[in-house]
Amino acid sequence: MIKKIAASAKRALGVFRAEGSGGRLIPVDRKQDEMLIVDAGDAVDGELVEVE
Numbered sequence: 001m002i003k004k005i006a007a008s009a010k011r012a013l014g015v016f017r018a019e020g021s022g023g024r025l026i027p028v029d030r031k032q033d034e035m036l037i038v039d040a041g042d043a044v045d046g047e048l049v050e051v052e
Contacts, residue, residue, distance in 0.1 A: 011052050018045035025051055 012035060014027040023043070025035040035051065043049050 011050055013048070013050050016040070016043045016045065016047050016049045018043075025049065 012025060012027055012032055013029070014025040014032075014035075016037065017024045017026060018040065021040065023037045023040050023045070025037055027034065028048075037043075037051065
């Protein structure tokens with residue numbers, strides 16, 4: 001049995017690319033736009049992350 005999980009507009013999954021103290025999120029879903037991340041927290045360049 002396969003159940004579709006409802007999409008959340010408030011979250012995104014992607015690869016983090018560090019730039020200075022923040023960075024960019026390159027989404028795994030090509031339909032989503034690239035996002036600017038102001039606070040990178042403990043994310044490392046190239047890491048798969050989920051953001052809200």
